[in-house]
Amino acid sequence: MGRITTLKSSTEDPPVSTPEGESGVVVATGLRLRGAHGHLTARLVSGEVDQLRERDWVLVGRPGTAPRPLRVEEHSSYGDRLVLKFGGIDSAEAAADLVGQDILIPCNGLVDLPEGSYYIFELVGLTVRTLAGRTIGRVRDVVPTGGTPLLAIEPDPGNGEGARETIMVPVARSICTAIDPASGWITIDPPEGLLELYGL
Secondary structure, eight states: OOOEEEEEOOSOOOOSSOOTTOOOEEEEEEEEEOSSSSOEEEEETTTTOOTTTTOSEEEEEOTTSOOEEEEEEEEEEETTEEEEEETTOOSHHHHGGGTTOEEEEOGGGOOOOOTTOOOHHHHTTOEEEETTOOEEEEEEEEEOOSSSOEEEEEEOGGGOTTSOSOEEEEOOTTTEEEEETTTTEEEEOOOTTHHHHTTO
16 A cells, blocks of 8 residues: 655745746646645656655646746645645636646755666666667657656667667666666666667
8 A cells, every 4th residue: 555645734835936947857747636625636756755745835837838836735645646735726726727737846855766766857868878888879858658667769879870760768677777877877788679670
C-alpha cells in the first residue's frame, strides 16, 4: 500500500513572483477535478515520492508558459496519485482553470530520490555512449510511456547522415548500465539490432 500523507499548510502566502529564470521542475502532471469544493488530483512524476511534503506553496502551469505560485491548503498522496486543494480555490468552477496543468517546485526544494532514480532534468543534456565507448548522442528529453520511460536522443554528428533525427532508448537497468549526471555520461548496452533501427 502506498504512503498516505496529509498536510495542512501554514498561513504563509506564496511569493508574488519567482526568481528570474526559475521555472521549476515538474513533480506532478495532469491536474484533474475531484469533487465540488476545489479539490484536484494529479499524478506524481517520481512514483511514490511526495514532493509536496512540508511545502506551503507550489508553482502551477503548462509547459512553455510561466507558472504561477499557489498556496497549498491541504494535500494527501496515495501511491503515485496526489489529491490537493489550493488556497482561494473553493469550487469546481474555480479549479476548472487549473485542469490539465502541471505542478512544479524550485530545484532547491526537491526531495532526494532513492539511489538509482533520477529527475528528468538531471538526464536531459547528458551524452549517451555504448560500453565500447561509441558516442550515440545527447539526451533531448525523457518520454513517459506508462511503463519504462524512453530517452529521446539527438544523434551525434559523427554518426553520419544515415541516422534518424531522434533515437529512442528505454531507460531500463539492463540497457542503461551507468548513469552519472556529475560526469555528464549515460552508458548503454543496447540489445542487438536496436541502434541499427535508427541507422546507426
